[in-house]
Amino acid sequence: xxxxxxxxxxxxxTGLEALKGxxxxxxxxxxxxxVGQNGAGKTTLxxxxxxxxxxxxxxxxxxxxxxxxxxxxKLASRVGYVFQNPDEQLFSRDVLTxxxxxxxxxxxxxxxxxxxxxxxxxxxxxxxxxETNPYDLSPTWRKMVALASIIAMDTSIVxxxxxxxxxxxxxxxxxxxxIAELKKEGKxxxxxxxxxxxxxxxxxxxxxxxxxxxxxxxxxxEVLGQEETLAQTxxxxxxxxxxxxxxxxxxxxxxxxxxxxxxx
Amino acid sequence: MAFINxxxxxxxxxxxxxxxxxNINLQVREGEFVSVIGPNGAGKSTLCYALAGFxxxxxxxxxxxxxxxxxxxxxKSTLDEWVLNVGLAFQNPFNxxxxxxxxxxxxxxxxxxxxxxxxxxxxxxxxxxxxxxxISDLADRSPYSLSGGQQQRVALTSIxxxxxxxxxxxxxxxxxxxxxxxxxxxxVRRMAxxxxxxxxVEHKMEWIAEFADRVIALKEGxxxxxxxxxxxxxxDLLTENGFGVSRYTSTAREAKxxxxxxxxxxxxxxxEAVEGFKK
Numbered sequence: 362x363x364x365x366x367x368x369x370x371x372x373x374x375t376g377l378e379a380l381k382g383x384x385x386x387x388x389x390x391x392x393x394x395x396v397g398q399n400g401a402g403k404t405t406l407x408x409x410x411x412x413x414x415x416x417x418x419x420x421x422x423x424x425x426x427x428x429x430x431x432x433x434x435k436l437a438s439r440v441g442y443v444f445q446n447p448d449e450q451l452f453s454r455d456v457l458t459x460x461x462x463x464x465x466x467x468x469x470x471x472x473x474x475x476x477x478x479x480x481x482x483x484x485x486x487x488x489x490x491x492e493t494n495p496y497d498l499s500p501t502w503r504k505m506v507a508l509a510s511i512i513a514m515d516t517s518i519v520x521x522x523x524x525x526x527x528x529x530x531x532x533x534x535x536x537x538x539x540i541a542e543l544k545k546e547g548k549x550x551x552x553x554x555x556x557x558x559x560x561x562x563x564x565x566x567x568x569x570x571x572x573x574x575x576x577x578x579x580x581x582x583e584v585l586g587q588e589e590t591l592a593q594t595x596x597x598x599x600x601x602x603x604x605x606x607x608x609x610x611x612x613x614x615x616x617x618x619x620x621x622x623x624x625x
Numbered sequence: 626m627a628f629i630n631x632x633x634x635x636x637x638x639x640x641x642x643x644x645x646x647x648n649i650n651l652q653v654r655e656g657e658f659v660s661v662i663g664p665n666g667a668g669k670s671t672l673c674y675a676l677a678g679f680x681x682x683x684x685x686x687x688x689x690x691x692x693x694x695x696x697x698x699x700x701k702s703t704l705d706e707w708v709l710n711v712g713l714a715f716q717n718p719f720n721x722x723x724x725x726x727x728x729x730x731x732x733x734x735x736x737x738x739x740x741x742x743x744x745x746x747x748x749x750x751x752x753x754x755x756x757x758x759x760i761s762d763l764a765d766r767s768p769y770s771l772s773g774g775q776q777q778r779v780a781l782t783s784i785x786x787x788x789x790x791x792x793x794x795x796x797x798x799x800x801x802x803x804x805x806x807x808x809x810x811x812x813v814r815r816m817a818x819x820x821x822x823x824x825x826v827e828h829k830m831e832w833i834a835e836f837a838d839r840v841i842a843l844k845e846g847x848x849x850x851x852x853x854x855x856x857x858x859x860x861d862l863l864t865e866n867g868f869g870v871s872r873y874t875s876t877a878r879e880a881k882x883x884x885x886x887x888x889x890x891x892x893x894x895x896x897e898a899v900e901g902f903k904k
Contacts, residue, residue: 375766375770397802398805399772399773399775399778399801399802399805400772400775401802403772445773445800446717446719446773499666500665501666523773523800526800527799527828528665529663529828529867529868530664530867530868530869530870531664531665532665533869555774555800555801555802555806557803558872592804595802595803595804596802599872600831600872600873600895601872601873601876603895604895604898604899607895608903617875617876617879620876621880621883621885624880624885625883625885
């Protein structure tokens with residue numbers, strides 16, 4: 362299910378012009394990271410994918426559906442969106458009910474719902490917390506509940522808005538594992554992140570936004586190697602990329618193995 | 626005498642099973658910049674609340690031990706006396722914004738209004754604080770119309786404007802863009818150099834090593850390790866206990882196994898890594 366964005370513009374009621382003509386195509390099954398300065402329009406952009414925001418002009422087409430003509434409820438069968446702050450999306454009395462809410466509303470059979478919920482809970486390591494109230498969990502685990510509740514909807518496209526914020530190393534590893542599993546299943550994963558090392562290690566394509574426009578778009582290594590351009594949108598290259606540059610390596614390196622090969 | 630002095634601090638929230646902080650002893654001198662690291666659930670935020678007086682005054686629960694800041698004991702002070710000296714920026718900036726103000730400028734003046742700062746002085750202080758954190762262009766925006774990272778800058782600025790003697794920051798850069806993060810570390814460093822004492826919970830090891838004086842590693846409510854940033858952040862003990870490390874550290878550790886890192890010490894910062902890897 363492709364995402365086609367043509368000359369997308371959006372202005373908030375306050376007069377703030379957040380998106381100033383975005384053109385993008387994201388193919389089915391791609392793993393894309395969106396990076397950029399605070400206020401660059403990252404969240405505003407992805408909120409157009411599931412119809413929470415509608416274009417002021419231009420269009421967003423999700424697998425042939427023009428989001429301007431479809432409700433958020435309808436688009437929810439194609440696009441799952443995990444909010445930046447889990448507290449904005451959790452409301453059930455226990456984790457199991459929360460995770461089941463999405464698939465139940467999509468009208469799947471009982472067997473399919475059970476299977477999807479079971480898989481999502483296992484993937485996010487929530488099995489021992491099924492009966493706990495989400496608000497009795499730490500913010501870390503609330504984040505995992507938010508992830509599970511969206512994964513259980515089995516949408517072709519999954520969006521994560523800053524999934525690693527405030528997470529420790531172990532949990533960042535869990536989130537990376539979830540993304541890898543979704544990739545295996547052929548899902549499109551779009552992730553907003555400020556964690557550039559995480560971005561380098563888990564995504565193949567990076568889009569850098571700046572002041573409501575696409576600044577850079579391409580293969581992770583190509584985009585994250587462009588230190589001066591990235592600085593325009595307050596992004597640093599990954600740590601190993603900076604190290605490689607300082608050591609005078611010819612190729613841009615972003616991950617540990619590439620770095621090792623380059624210095625051996 | 627230490628500016629902050631924690632003696633045998635043990636604390637349990639009303640509804641948690643066991644203690645969240647266990648027998649914490651900690652001294653921090655005036656003007657020191659201390660960074661607290663630890664896995665989720667280590668007690669980092671609770672330690673922030675304890676320094677800010679919310680534990681136990683607001684959260685209640687079972688508290689023992691003593692917290693002193695600038696010679697005053699938390700147990701013998703009220704929360705409204707305590708906040709004149711200590712400022713806390715919450716982990717989630719959304720929890721901090723008052724909801725009572727229409728613009729960022731007014732939001733930043735809110736704390737000053739409450740302690741009766743004269744109007745003219747208030748304006749000057751708000752403008753200075755906004756310039757310091759680079760948010761002057763947000764002055765007329767509604768705090769709720771901002772992005773996550775912008776809100777976080779406003780939350781930090783609303784504490785700096787109060788000029789507390791002790792600044793407690795709970796993951797103040799978690800939603801900020803990378804270069805903005807580095808700038809905030811720089812601002813906090815400058816505050817410490819001007820005599821403000823800083824306790825900052827963070828996960829970003831590279832910048833902790835570059836800017837902080839000392840690192841406290843917490844795990845399961847106890848101090849696992851403390852010391853100079855390079856010493857703590859390269860310790861095997863951290864990796865064994867599920868702490869994150871900078872890519873410079875993890876890569877050099879791997880390179881050491883393959884005979885490609887020849888220094889005794891592992892790096893945390895870019896300069897240290899360049900020094901060790903260059904031919």
